[in-house]
Amino acid sequence: MKIEVNGKTEERADGMTVRVLLEEHGLAASPCAVEVNRSLVSHRQHESHTLRDGDVVEIVTLVGGG
Amino acid sequence: MTTHIGDSVWSEPGLEPFHIAGRTFSSRLIVGTGKYPDNASMQAALDASGAEVVTVAVRRERLINERGESLLDAIDTDRYTILPNTAGCFSAEDAVRVARLGRDILEQLGNPGASWVKLEVLGEKKTLLPDPLGTLEACRELVADGFEVLCYTSDDPIMAERIKDAGAASVMPAGSPIGSGQGVLNRNNIVLILEKLKGEDPTYPVIVDAGVGTASDVTIAMETGADGVLLNTGIAHASDPLVMAHAMRHACVAGRQAYKAGRIAKRLYATASSPWEGAISYIPGE
Numbered sequence: 001m002k003i004e005v006n007g008k009t010e011e012r013a014d015g016m017t018v019r020v021l022l023e024e025h026g027l028a029a030s031p032c033a034v035e036v037n038r039s040l041v042s043h044r045q046h047e048s049h050t051l052r053d054g055d056v057v058e059i060v061t062l063v064g065g066g
Numbered sequence: 067m068t069t070h071i072g073d074s075v076w077s078e079p080g081l082e083p084f085h086i087a088g089r090t091f092s093s094r095l096i097v098g099t100g101k102y103p104d105n106a107s108m109q110a111a112l113d114a115s116g117a118e119v120v121t122v123a124v125r126r127e128r129l130i131n132e133r134g135e136s137l138l139d140a141i142d143t144d145r146y147t148i149l150p151n152t153a154g155c156f157s158a159e160d161a162v163r164v165a166r167l168g169r170d171i172l173e174q175l176g177n178p179g180a181s182w183v184k185l186e187v188l189g190e191k192k193t194l195l196p197d198p199l200g201t202l203e204a205c206r207e208l209v210a211d212g213f214e215v216l217c218y219t220s221d222d223p224i225m226a227e228r229i230k231d232a233g234a235a236s237v238m239p240a241g242s243p244i245g246s247g248q249g250v251l252n253r254n255n256i257v258l259i260l261e262k263l264k265g266e267d268p269t270y271p272v273i274v275d276a277g278v279g280t281a282s283d284v285t286i287a288m289e290t291g292a293d294g295v296l297l298n299t300g301i302a303h304a305s306d307p308l309v310m311a312h313a314m315r316h317a318c319v320a321g322r323q324a325y326k327a328g329r330i331a332k333r334l335y336a337t338a339s340s341p342w343e344g345a346i347s348y349i350p351g352e
């Protein structure tokens with residue numbers, strides 16, 4: 001399936017969970033938050049939430065700001 | 067380890083604890099973590115500022131990390147309450163999204179700032195002035211979603227009242243545009259906001275947020291009766307951020323103490339500090 005992650009299209013295995021997507025990006029241990037199609041997927045649901053073809057995913061973290 | 071400001075100022079008079087959004091602090095200075103050249107200089111400045119609450123932004127994870135430096139590696143999340151902001155949002159919808167994402171990260175970190183958000187809904191990029199309608203809409207939605215909303219707004223007293231009525235934990239009027247360094251441009255409006263919001267609710271926290279250029283700007287805000295000051299650029303872009311962080315800490319304490327002490331009334335004419343009685347000199351007019 002094709003999904004968009006942080007503005008870039010990626011080819012990923014069908015039925016991939018958010019958790020596995022984070023692992024494949026090396027972010028399993030990083031504090032980050034995920035939204036799919038503009039809705040938050042809580043960290044409590046990363047393991048259970050399955051991505052679908054065409055999903056638009058944002059993975060965010062905290063950076064310096066004021 | 068550097069002595070924390072909280073330990074050293076307790077012994078000074080006129081500095082009662084600062085209560086905001088269900089938490090209590092000794093420092094009334096909230097500082098941002100942006101615009102520092104590196105994490106080490108940011109860490110040193112945060113420490114010197116005495117701040118116990120620091121603001122952060124929510125941004126896309128760099129999937130290929132450019133510098134390999136993470137902000138969270140540099141901030142002691144046991145020491146600081148982290149206040150995520152919605153900087154860069156120009157609609158209520160985006161601000162709500164970003165607030166929820168920030169909360170999700172801080173929940174994972176177990177940080178007390180998890181339910182907090184520094185709400186900014188901006189009207190335009192050039193001035194970074196807030197969009198009042200979007201701000202109010204987002205504030206209502208976030209309050210309903212359980213957030214403690216610390217709400218950035220202009221220095222308009224009526225708008226400040228609307229935001230408080232919407233349930234914000236703190237109203238944070240701008241002294242002047244973000245990062246402009248112009249200080250408190252309309253002190254009268256800050257006075258009106260303080261009167262309106264705190265007149266019958268004296269413990270309601272009002273924080274002057276944005277525009278601070280140097281230490282005296284902080285002092286003026288605090289002398290006026292603000293409960294706190296939030297700043298970032300004034301320290302981060304000073305020629306020597308570490309020394310400026312110290313200055314801002316002292317300025318905040320000095321302004322609060324001056325406010326509590328009660329300043330003298332301004333008068334047109336002089337009043338001598340030394341007694342006239344017993345003067346051996348010729349005094350004109352007598």
